[in-house]
Amino acid sequence: MSNQITGAQSLVNALEQAGVDVMFGIPGGAILPAYDPIYDSKIRHILVRHEQGAGHAATGYAQVTGRVGVCIATSGPGATNLVTPLADAQMDSVPVVAITGQVPSAAIGTDAFQEADIRGVTMPITKHNYLVTDPREIPKAIAEAFYIANSGRPGPVLVDIAKDALQKMTDYNYPSSINLLGYKPQFEPDSQAIRDAAALIAQSSKPVFYVGGGVIKANASQDLLKLAELVGAPVVTTLMARGAFPDSHHQHLGMPGMHGTVAAVTALQKADLLITLGARFDDRVTGKLSTFAVNAKIIHADIDPAEIGKNRYADVPVIGDLGPTIRALIPAVEAEFKKNKPDFTTWWRQMGSLREKYPLGYNEPSDGSLSPQYVIERIGTLTGPDGIYVAGVGQHQMWASQFVKYEKPRTWLNSGGLGTMGYAVPAAMGAKVGAPDTPVWAIDGDGCFQMTNQELVTCALNNIPIKVAVINNESLGMVRQWQTLFYQQRYSNTDLHSKRIPDFAKLAEAMGCVGLRCDSKSDVDKIIKEANAINDAPVVVDFNVHRDAMVWPMVAAGTSNDDIMIAKEMAPDWDSQEL
Amino acid sequence: MAQHTLSVLVENSPGVLARVASLFSRRGYNIDSLAVGPTENPAISRMTIVLNLEGHALDQVSAQLFKLVNVIGIQEMKPEDSRQRELLMVKVKNSPQDRTSIAALVAQYKGEIVGETPASLTIETVGTSKDLAELLTELNKFGVKELVQSGLIAIEDGDVTLVERTLKETGLASSESHSQTEDYQN
DSSP states (O other), rough: OTTOEEHHHHHHHHHHTTOOOEEEOOOOOTTHHHHHHHHHHHEEEESSSSSHHHHHHHHHHHHHHOOOOEEEOOHHHHTTTHHHHHHHHHHHTTEEEEEEEEEEGGTTTTTTTTOOHHHHGGGSSSEEEEEOOOOGGGGHHHHHHHHTTTSSOOOOOEEEHHHHHHSSEEEEOOOOSSSOTTTOOOSSOOOOOOOOOOHHHOOOOSSEEEEEEHHHHOOOOHHHHHHHHHHHHHHHHHHHHHHTOOOOOOOTOOOOTOOOOOHHHHHHOOSEEEEEEEEEHHHHHHHHHHGSSOOOOEEESSSOGGGGSSOOOOOOOEEEEEHHHHHHHHHHHHHHHOOOOOOOOHHHHHHHHHHSSOOOOOOTTTTSSOOOHHHHHHHHHOOOSHHHHESSSSSSHHHHHHHHHOTTSSSSSSOOOOOOOHHHHHHHHHHHHHHTTTEEEEEEEHHHHHHHTTHHHHHHTTTOEEEEEEEEEEOOOHHHHHHHHHHHHHHHOBBBBTTTTSSSHHHHHTTTSSSEESSHHHHHHHHHHHHHHOOOOOOOEEBBBBOOOOOOBOTTTTTTTTGSSSBTTBOOGGGGGGO | OOEEEEEEESSTTTHHHHHHHHHHHHHOOEEEEEEEEOOOOOTTTEEEEEEEHHHHHHHHHHHHHSTTTEEEEEEOOOOGGOOOOEEEEEEEEOOTTTHHHHHHHHTTOOOOEEEEEESEEEEEEEEOOOHHHHHHHHHHHEEEEEEHHHHHHHHEEESSSSHHHHHTTTTTTTSSSSSSSOOOOO
16 A cells, blocks of 8 residues: 555646656646645646647647647536647647546536536547546546547547546556557558559659648658659649748749649649648639639548548558658659659749749838838748748738748748637747747737736746737738628627727737837838847737738639639639640 | 447547537437447547448548547448448346257357256347347247346457557647647636
């Protein structure tokens, strides 16, 4: 009996043994026993101001480091406040482990104070979850949670632990190996599938690499670079894959999708082969699915078998981790090319001319006010490709994806799948904790910023000096853009008045940050440099930008990618293109 | 659209039924019938799920199901090489003039009258979905007072046992396990 410890101590020991160095959370009644051993643990616990912040911070940390992000909350409202970040992490395949306290096991099901069935609530939005009522099972649940979160297709795992399980005495046994009957992700690809894929590549005349976020999860960017250069085909990187392939590379056509480049969107549409790597044919990429890439054969490489054929039939499915998959494709393609090296000259002439004719761009507002795209572009240029950029959701997110140039994986974070407004500030906080020596810019909107800015207090108190650019167009800008385009300029409930209230610079000062303001183009560089020079406090810059700037190009929701518009009522000049 | 019968082996742990039901609900798959019970291995339960789907949708359903951590294996039960049965229990109005016809009908469908009062006959029958539907149509003529029917269960013909084969296929019968802890640890 002398070796027995509390379930709470067992939890903390297990987290330490799983390699956790930092977690984000807030204590409360049901999780309180765990916070006593946390007090003595070597794990850094960062006390956030809202559990949603803890969840997104864990996500940001995980996205930047590739390690599992950890958040912890109490039962009931503490746990339900994690719902949004868990759904977010599930959609973007981010390895997160959430620990929640639960009411004592005898009280479960009685509508006890602060009781919520968080296992039931999170079943559809986690990769897996646990309810632990026996203290002996805590280390096993933690070990399995970390394994499940960061193997196969990564995702969030929630471990809900009853308060009495934390309080009871127990033996501590951390499992030396994990053997889950129903969970065996396939790591190595099937060799026949690799040969079939290589053969299709060699037979193609208009191939495109359709690169998704899976390449970043698999740490396969270097492998991708080799394969892409070997094949010589155009590359497009989705919103989740920005940085997986260098923007500066001559084979890169940019981002596809609703706000993708004309060249990237058209390359997918006109291709005869999509070499799909860790992407999932999301509606934001395909547009109207029945008109997407109608002449293309599909190679679909993904670690998740359920992605194969979910939205688009795959001619050659390749199940496996993208690292070994791409590394196996290289010699297979080399062997095929010895027999028959395809010629992509015509294809490149077409795509190259589209890229040249329709580069990303924007018009400066005619009234001399600040252009949001310019601000974002300058932040990227002045901070450079070593910086980490974290966006919220909306126009600023699209511009940050378009006008910051990404050269490296894990330097671009955003909420791609769920589209969670308010993601940027807490995710940037987590990113900065994971990469303390790297400048981290949250590029946020005034709408998003007002959802989660309370975490700047956490940043200020815990020496997490992130920088926040509030792209303040005093509107829910993307919604306003849709109202402009599709609702006859009837701006119902999108005017936030945020140039008047709140005063973001003062708000920042009140939260222990440096608050700056920028209204004119001539000050942009000076203020960005000023912000970049501050490394001992978080900085918030309120950029007052023109409110009517729009994100272009655009494929309207539910329409075909063929109907891409480069500006309002302006389609590309297809007639002059030989496609 | 075609009807498919899936035998799904799941870990015998709390919440598994909710996970499967939640998956079907959120992905918009309609279940015609669902039956859950034990297997010869106490750690494993078996669900038999009947659903109406297009051909290639079946692969997607299977892949989504298999993604659930507690799902160990999925096998389609083909009508031609499996036995598929449901249990029907029904109370029918009893009357002296119908008693003989009902008894004959029940015997024809290999059922049994398991309870009898002057007012009602309680009948139980095991059969294919089609047979039970036919029997029910006939019984309706006499007046069905109460009806209860189980989900379908199915077993393959021959020597194969699903649990054993599944464990072998997933490598669990051997010593292979995911023990490379460095793969997932922080």
